[in-house]
Amino acid sequence: MKKIFSLTGAVAFNSFMESVRNRFFTLFAVFAFAAIYASVLAGVMAVDQEARVLTDFGLALMELVALAYALFSASSVLLREAETKTIYLVFSRPVPRSAYLAGKLAGSLMTSALMLAVMGLMHLLLLKFRGFGVPPGYAWALSGSLLKLAVITSFAFFVSLFSTSAVSTLVISGVFWTAGHFVTETRFLAESSGGAVAAALKAAIWIIPNLQLFNARDAAGASCALGPAAFFSAAAWVAGSYLAAVWLISGKEF
Amino acid sequence: MSQHAVSFSAVEKTYRRPRLLGAVYFTGVKDLSFEIPAGEVTGLLGLNGAGKTTIMKLIGGLLFPTAGKVKVFGQSPQGGAAKARVGFLPELPYFPPQVKPGDALSYYGRLSGLSGADLDAAVESAMQRTGLEPHAGKRVSEFSKGMLQRLGLAQALLHSPDLLVLDEPVSGLDPLAIHDIRGLLAGLNADGRTIFLSSHSISEVEKLCARVLIMVRGRLARTVKRAEWEAAPGGLEAIFVEAVR
Numbered sequence: 001m002k003k004i005f006s007l008t009g010a011v012a013f014n015s016f017m018e019s020v021r022n023r024f025f026t027l028f029a030v031f032a033f034a035a036i037y038a039s040v041l042a043g044v045m046a047v048d049q050e051a052r053v054l055t056d057f058g059l060a061l062m063e064l065v066a067l068a069y070a071l072f073s074a075s076s077v078l079l080r081e082a083e084t085k086t087i088y089l090v091f092s093r094p095v096p097r098s099a100y101l102a103g104k105l106a107g108s109l110m111t112s113a114l115m116l117a118v119m120g121l122m123h124l125l126l127l128k129f130r131g132f133g134v135p136p137g138y139a140w141a142l143s144g145s146l147l148k149l150a151v152i153t154s155f156a157f158f159v160s161l162f163s164t165s166a167v168s169t170l171v172i173s174g175v176f177w178t179a180g181h182f183v184t185e186t187r188f189l190a191e192s193s194g195g196a197v198a199a200a201l202k203a204a205i206w207i208i209p210n211l212q213l214f215n216a217r218d219a220a221g222a223s224c225a226l227g228p229a230a231f232f233s234a235a236a237w238v239a240g241s242y243l244a245a246v247w248l249i250s251g252k253e254f
Numbered sequence: 255m256s257q258h259a260v261s262f263s264a265v266e267k268t269y270r271r272p273r274l275l276g277a278v279y280f281t282g283v284k285d286l287s288f289e290i291p292a293g294e295v296t297g298l299l300g301l302n303g304a305g306k307t308t309i310m311k312l313i314g315g316l317l318f319p320t321a322g323k324v325k326v327f328g329q330s331p332q333g334g335a336a337k338a339r340v341g342f343l344p345e346l347p348y349f350p351p352q353v354k355p356g357d358a359l360s361y362y363g364r365l366s367g368l369s370g371a372d373l374d375a376a377v378e379s380a381m382q383r384t385g386l387e388p389h390a391g392k393r394v395s396e397f398s399k400g401m402l403q404r405l406g407l408a409q410a411l412l413h414s415p416d417l418l419v420l421d422e423p424v425s426g427l428d429p430l431a432i433h434d435i436r437g438l439l440a441g442l443n444a445d446g447r448t449i450f451l452s453s454h455s456i457s458e459v460e461k462l463c464a465r466v467l468i469m470v471r472g473r474l475a476r477t478v479k480r481a482e483w484e485a486a487p488g489g490l491e492a493i494f495v496e497a498v499r
Binding site for chain 1: 311314315316317318334335337338340342344345346347348349350352353361362364365366367369409413419
């Protein structure tokens with residue numbers, strides 16, 4: 001077991017370092033800075049609701065930027081490693097495929113966490129510059145975004161193992177992400193319709209995670225916006241996607 | 255310990271390529287049986303599409319045979335015990351351009367189960383053996399093709415494997431790099447390591463190998479020992495041309 005953890009850690013650290021070295025990552029950091037700066041301009045226009053607009057706009061942009069990076073990374077990493085034959089150097093060694101996948105997922109989540117932390121710091125500095133303090137529940141809002149990213153990243157890894165291209169993984173994961181923010185509405189529609197439509201909608205509720213559970217930023221001011229259900233749900237979705245991905249990769253040839 | 259480093263027994267590998275409606279199948283290798291004796295340098299020759307890379311990947315555990323059995327030191331190539339004894343070099347290996355050779359080797363060393371002082375010593379030894387030591391401060395992006403191939407060999411040597419599986423180890427290299435790599439492989443074989451290499455270069459195989467397998471359209475057409483090609487008029491090239499025509 002110690003050996004498996006050691007291998008997973010090696011893959012995770014290498015994956016994280018590759019992301020940090022990547023110019024793509026730098027571009028996102030620059031974009032995030034510019035986007036948050038734009039939120040200051042929007043905040044000025046909000047007059048007496050400036051603090052609220054700045055906070056909400058900044059948190060939403062941070063989540064979208066981190067999502068874009070996480071999805072691009074998760075949808076292309078396995079394909080790229082197969083194309084460049086890097087994966088040959090890994091799987092010709094005594095590295096269990098489950099450990100490799102866990103390491104890649106952990107590396108991607110470490111990158112997302114770093115992105116959120118750096119962008120969060122920039123956001124707080126901008127808020128301070130505008131004369132506002134740390135918004136209540138700010139850390140919970142970032143934690144919620146990270147949980148969402150964990151769910152969508154693990155799902156994207158799973159999809160990338162059977163989809164034919166990075167673009168199709170991106171599209172499928174993007175649809176999954178969007179649908180995950182409308183589970184409440186889907187439930188309402190399922191209850192108010194009948195027949196095959198209701199059955200299809202009810203089935204959709206089971207195969208789509210309720211990402212609204214993680215939206216702590218919508219409940220600004222709450223001291224502990226994320227309940228145990230959010231953590232349990234995220235853990236269940238990550239574990240489910242991971243196990244499905246392990247099942248796929250164990251029979252995959254390179 | 256098995257006296258054969260590798261054994262193929264009635265191995266078949268069929269590839270499936272999905273299409274819009276159904277799939278198409280084509281054969282990579284068929285009815286393939288051979289052994290690679292431990293401690294020997296064995297070469298694999300064949301035209302493009304003859305099945306050379308398929309054989310290499312089957313030994314590396316990257317592909318699963320459709321039928322038959324592949325054994326590496328008497329064990330399944332998918333198992334950790336067999337993989338721990340194999341060093342694998344794919345054709346034109348890739349390394350991230352931003353890293354230094356020592357960092358890349360440390361990563362692959364960790365994946366081979368090395369850590370601490372053992373890892374440092376293995377990285378240093380592999381760099382020294384492959385002549386990468388003077389370039390330790392450079393990034394991979396500054397490396398020539400020959401240096402990349404040396405780095406590929408270094409990662410395969412890290413865990414002191416008993417068997418080296420090398421897919422086109424001298425492909426695209428200049429004469430000096432080929433000479434150096436040939437010397438390195440000869441030294442490794444003198445240390446008792448089994449080497450199995452594929453190549454398009456008949457002269458290289460002729461210089462290094464004790465035995466050569468010639469593949470034609472997925473099947474083993476001939477197995478030739480050094481004494482045979484040394485006695486044959488036209489050498490190994492004549493035997494190869496006759497086999498593939």
